Amino acid sequence: MDKIINYINEGNYFIVTSHVNPDGDNIGSTLAMYYYLKSLDKDVYYVLDDDTPINLKFLLKDIEILSSEEFINLNIEQYNLIALDCGDLNRICIDKSIIENSKKLICIDHHASNDNYGDLNYVMPEESSTCELVYNLLKKINEDKNTQVIDQKIATALYTGVVTDTGKFSYSNTHPSTFEMAKELLILGAETNKVICEVYGNNPYNYYKLLGEALNTLDIINNKIAVITLTQDMLNRNNVSFKDTDGITPYCRDIENVEVGILVKEKSSNEIKISLRSKNYVDVSKVAKVFNGGGHVRAAGLTIFNETIENAIKMVVAETLKYI
Template sequence: MLDLTAKNIIDTIPKKDDLDNIIDSIKKYDTLVVSSHVSPDGDNVGSTMGFIKAINKLNKKVYYVLDDLIPGDLGFLCEGVKKYTSDEFRKINEDKYILISFDSADNDRICTSQSLKDEAEFIINIDHHNTNDSYGKYNYVIAEYSSSCELCFNLILYMEKVLDEKLIDEDVATSLYAGILTDTGNFKYESSSPSTLRAGAYLLERGAKKQEIVTKLFQNMDLNVLKILGEAINNIEIIGDKVSLIVVDIEMMKKYSVSYDQIDIITDYARDIEGIEVGIFIKQKSPGEFKVSLRSKNYIDVSEVAKSLGGGGHKRASGLSLYTTKEDAIKTIVEAVKKAVY
């Protein structure tokens, strides 16, 4: 039933023992809760939606639980899937369930209530963060992989073979392809490997709606976001010759009528300057809370910097939160980055 391309890809999939355990668990439990991390991004939404839409073909009860809002531009990936809050899920569910988490480096970051995590029979952890602490009973964690969507693709493709079921339709392919694109910067980051490109190519063969994704995710910019980006870039600060800093506070977001979750695109511009190795983007979430994104180009492991301040992530893309004043947040992160770079 599998085509030759699928067979060839499956031959190259690593850690199939872990996938066997995960597939056995999915077979055993009729109720599954699927979640991801706070502040949903493309990989978060793509992997959870790809998985849910595939499992929906297996006559299981699958609940998508996330105590956060989906950014508007990613909404098209969630069509047909109801999102529950932890409280809503606990009110309607009486069955035993397992929790499958995508793209979360640790238990705390999974975006459900703690009781929902504790009451699960067990947790399955599928992730590609450098800092993942293997918090699941079963873990499919490969830090070298481009995205949780690529790992999810391995799981679902292998599951097609094990269960002898066709699971990847156009919608599943679209979700996974979208997450791979967003987490790899359209296949440009270091983590994009031959396997990433093979997964991408095969997802296109299986019907991923490439043009819809490109139009909705990359050619659909809110004009106000473009304008705040203009001011942010105007105010960019270069520290030494290898580090850049962009800060956006609540006042500036108000000025342009944009919200906190719309401006992540600014992060890339801090990194993509000639000669810059580390770009720092600080955005203010609330009066005493600042979210810091770190991006590096070639050699600085920013996950180490993030980890030293209570955050985490990948070698070339990490984040953390600082609970302090704006001045102190800037000072803290700039000092930590300078220590790593100079």
């Protein structure tokens, strides 16, 4: 933390970014770092080559997110890159040339699969979220400077990340420190009711039509594995974007006797995204790793290319059964 703090203090130009398929911890941690760097009068650019899920757009109303092309066209040299919540160098959602040309790559992350790919790394797999790591970093800055650097905007962003990555404080990655962090963020003005309403209480009608169709695909295997499938036809028929379907994942896992939930999502004709969630004992990151994916013990993901949905399901289920 000290090395990262010192380097931030010395630098002038920064990019903040994260992984593909943005989620709450992705956006919350990146945005909190963006706001903090802005408070230091640094030149900061939020760069991400992906769209934001509809339920997280409220965080970014006043933020300009640049594409890689837009940033490259600015012709900025000697910049530093901070990658947040990205467990793999290849999942950083910007053009590779931006990564390669950065003066220093700083990695802040909590994925167990992270191999410390940065020049400076603050990687703590045991923490609830990357937002908790950013909170720890800012808290240390508070202590060093004897001043409060977490304002309401930062607190709200961090609260969003920790709430979503812990499943509203219900997952096994929720620790006493997580509740302490949430308490402090409440004291600092985090708009908690707004976060819950926007993230969980504003799904469009079409989302529930899609959810109904998705639940009709539910298949239970050996009473321990549940599979739900989303096809492109289902998404198009209900006019729901691929990026707005993560909320369906828990429905796979939250069934009596089921240990592993598998959500299979057809992103295109040759690309299938699979989300894995476990309840008690299966380390789904090991399953994901077999298919060049990654993640956490209880939550992981992978991508299968150039296979039918049926074959993709068979492959992942067969691997998962080894751990049941």
